[in-house]
Amino acid sequence: MASGIQIRQLTKHYGDLTAVSDVDLDIDDGEVLCLLGPSGCGKTTTLRMVAGLEDISAGEVRIDGEVMNNIATPDRNVAMAFQFYALYPSITVEKNLAYPLYAEHATPDQIEQRIAQVAERLDLTAVLKRYPSQLAEGEKQRVAVGRAIIRSPRCFLFDEPLSRLDIELRQEMRTKIKEVLADLSKPTVIVTHDQIEALTMADRIAVMRAGKIEQVATPHDIFAAPINTFVAGFIGTPGMNLIPAVVEGGSKKNELKLNIDGQHVVVDVNDAAMKLPAGSMVTLGVRPRFFETVSEVSDKTLSGVVDIIEPMGAETLFHVLDGKRELRVVMDRSVRFNEGEKIHLQFQPKMTHVFDEQGSLVR
Amino acid sequence: MSFFKKKYGIGKAGPGWTIFAGIVSLIYFFPVLWIILTAFKTRTDTLSVPPKFLFTPTFDNFVSVFYRAAGTGQDAASTGFELYFLNSIFIAGTSVILALIIGTLASYGFSRHPLRGNDTYLFVILTTRMLPPIIAIIPIFLMFRLSGLSGTYIGIILLYTAFNLPFSIWMIKSFFDEISTDVEDAARLDGSKDRRVFFKICLPQVKAGLAATAVFALILTWNEFLFALLLTGTDTRTVPVQMARTLGGEIGVDWGLLAAIVTMFLIPVFAVTYLLQNHLLRGVTFGTIKK
Numbered sequence A: 001m002a003s004g005i006q007i008r009q010l011t012k013h014y015g016d017l018t019a020v021s022d023v024d025l026d027i028d029d030g031e032v033l034c035l036l037g038p039s040g041c042g043k044t045t046t047l048r049m050v051a052g053l054e055d056i057s058a059g060e061v062r063i064d065g066e067v068m069n070n071i072a073t074p075d076r077n078v079a080m081a082f083q084f085y086a087l088y089p090s091i092t093v094e095k096n097l098a099y100p101l102y103a104e105h106a107t108p109d110q111i112e113q114r115i116a117q118v119a120e121r122l123d124l125t126a127v128l129k130r131y132p133s134q135l136a137e138g139e140k141q142r143v144a145v146g147r148a149i150i151r152s153p154r155c156f157l158f159d160e161p162l163s164r165l166d167i168e169l170r171q172e173m174r175t176k177i178k179e180v181l182a183d184l185s186k187p188t189v190i191v192t193h194d195q196i197e198a199l200t201m202a203d204r205i206a207v208m209r210a211g212k213i214e215q216v217a218t219p220h221d222i223f224a225a226p227i228n229t230f231v232a233g234f235i236g237t238p239g240m241n242l243i244p245a246v247v248e249g250g251s252k253k254n255e256l257k258l259n260i261d262g263q264h265v266v267v268d269v270n271d272a273a274m275k276l277p278a279g280s281m282v283t284l285g286v287r288p289r290f291f292e293t294v295s296e297v298s299d300k301t302l303s304g305v306v307d308i309i310e311p312m313g314a315e316t317l318f319h320v321l322d323g324k325r326e327l328r329v330v331m332d333r334s335v336r337f338n339e340g341e342k343i344h345l346q347f348q349p350k351m352t353h354v355f356d357e358q359g360s361l362v363r
Numbered sequence B: 001m002s003f004f005k006k007k008y009g010i011g012k013a014g015p016g017w018t019i020f021a022g023i024v025s026l027i028y029f030f031p032v033l034w035i036i037l038t039a040f041k042t043r044t045d046t047l048s049v050p051p052k053f054l055f056t057p058t059f060d061n062f063v064s065v066f067y068r069a070a071g072t073g074q075d076a077a078s079t080g081f082e083l084y085f086l087n088s089i090f091i092a093g094t095s096v097i098l099a100l101i102i103g104t105l106a107s108y109g110f111s112r113h114p115l116r117g118n119d120t121y122l123f124v125i126l127t128t129r130m131l132p133p134i135i136a137i138i139p140i141f142l143m144f145r146l147s148g149l150s151g152t153y154i155g156i157i158l159l160y161t162a163f164n165l166p167f168s169i170w171m172i173k174s175f176f177d178e179i180s181t182d183v184e185d186a187a188r189l190d191g192s193k194d195r196r197v198f199f200k201i202c203l204p205q206v207k208a209g210l211a212a213t214a215v216f217a218l219i220l221t222w223n224e225f226l227f228a229l230l231l232t233g234t235d236t237r238t239v240p241v242q243m244a245r246t247l248g249g250e251i252g253v254d255w256g257l258l259a260a261i262v263t264m265f266l267i268p269v270f271a272v273t274y275l276l277q278n279h280l281l282r283g284v285t286f287g288t289i290k291k
Helices: A043-051 A093-102 A108-121 A137-149 A167-184 A195-201 A219-224 A229-234 B002-008 B010-039 B043-047 B060-066 B081-112 B118-127 B133-147 B153-178 B181-189 B194-205 B207-222 B226-231 B239-246 B255-275 B277-284
Strands: A005-014 A017-027 A032-036 A058-063 A078-081 A155-159 A188-192 A204-209 A212-217 A241-248 A255-260 A263-268 A281-286 A291-294 A301-311 A315-321 A326-332 A342-347 A352-355 B067-069 B076-078
Touching (some): A005 A043, A017 A043, A043 A058, A043 A155, A078 B181, A093 A108, A137 A167, A155 A167, A167 A195, A195 A219, A204 A219, A204 A229, A212 A229, A229 A281, A241 A326, A263 A352, B043 B255, B060 B081, B060 B255, B081 B153, B081 B194, B081 B207, B081 B255, B133 B153, B133 B226, B181 B194, B207 B255, B207 B277
Parallel strands (some): A078 A155
Antiparallel strands (some): A005 A017, A241 A255, A255 A263, A315 A326
16 A cells, blocks of 8 residues: 555636646655745645645545545544644643544543653643643644644644744754654655745755646755756745846857856856757856856956945855846855955856746756 | 732722722712612612611511512512512523524534625624514514413523524624634544534633623623513513512602612622623623734
8 A cells, every 4th residue: 555645636726716736746654845835825725635624626635545535634634733833722731732632532541641752752741731822932833743743643744833933943943843753754744935944854845836836856956956947046045146148159068158248158057058049048047155256357257346245154145236137146254355346256167057038947 | 008909900000090990980880889779778768868878778678579568558468579580580591591502503604614695694684683672572472472472481582592693693703703713623633523623622712702692692681671571471571571560559669679679680690790700801802902
């Protein structure tokens, strides 16, 4: 029997609006998949369809090989942690944690034992007798996670689990959730709009836009090889520089001559990009950290003037104007430029992405 | 003093505002206070000019509520007033509980499983309360006569239940509307079927709303006069009707007697409101505080 979650051509319509369209995903046992995308892209709707909280318009959701489409939520045996925690306000933390065990027909001894385990694991022992309204934000979040992991469901679903926490707590909980999930070896889906959350917690990331999956890949691949300009721009902080350019003729092997706002620049590229005909409109994608500064102008440099300087601690962010456009350039803190200074930037080889007119990666 | 400050919050508002609020409260409460004082006065004290604030209290009025001569020269006899009290308690209590049960189920349905044209149904339900009751009294009276409900407990209880329902549905629905459906979804994911979700998760969250609705419905029903006058019989008569019959008589209005009836009549509503007041305060301010 197949294990994990299989999603096939999953579609959701609200009247004329298509919220989710033809989503295909496989999540294996023990794998953590992050659904990442801007708000309104359909990621939460997808999650809710897996949970059974939304009807499926078309397509199929299977969990452990069993088709879930017509199985009611209480019978699906999936655990979910909600964005706003959705703790039961009228009962104590202890009873909140015990609630899911009712459906499992656990004995009082077992219940007590499970609560003690989970409470210890998530540092909730001290607040077991309190009501949800008496808890701090971080504690509420831990109760929500605790309620999800207290039983052994077929999969775990998290809807923006960390969005309400402050930065410090967020980092702490990220590690904690990752640690907890690693032990559970169940398929897990986490919905988030925070790329750091996705990059740090996920085994694989599915980037969604307007109801469609744009790319599914490991955090490393999604950062290093974004499939189109949307993914490229969405992942990474500060965002990737997406520079429109026109291909000029006379390219040599593995080099492409480009006209960037009037400057002629030669860029190292792959074979596919080399074959682009002269006159094609392309978008050049360069991450802010993959520039080098050189002192001399050459045919491989792009020149610009330093406009705004933002020190970020270990690194410094420079906003560089190359005439029309603003480029984000991140350099080590030891690199010093002054505002108004003219600098020459060279792209690091292999770290330059060429996207065609439609925004897809040329490869 | 610090205890006093803590308990009554004088410290925060300051003595000026506290006294001001006290005076306003006293003005509001004065009619009730005057009735209660009158209940303990002799007939002479009741009618004295200027009105007396200090007098020797007497329980005669309370005794004569239950036991008095029907007219001059007759022997004192039981008035059967305890029956009217029990009637009031039974009729108002039952109809409020019924309205609360039906109203809770209906409003949960309206709130969570809206029909096509949900708002229209809700509006229609409310229209029944838009007419002054007196307009409906003749058809209802005829219907009760024909169906044999006239003068029965069932008849008046059904009527009051129907009378309380629109208000209960609207009020309780607003409480259901305010609680997050995420919590119910969470309960479903935790393996609870609809019935358990409703009883274990939803209902406890609207306790305050139920308390507030119960108190308002109780006050309306408890004091209702018109329907009770026309639709109850000698056995099922409620206190407001009997109170009206006590007015008049051979020697003018017996204010002391009337005040004693009213004083006793107030006790159950006072008691219920007092018991539910914590919930009530949360109930009436519901939704006014940002969560």
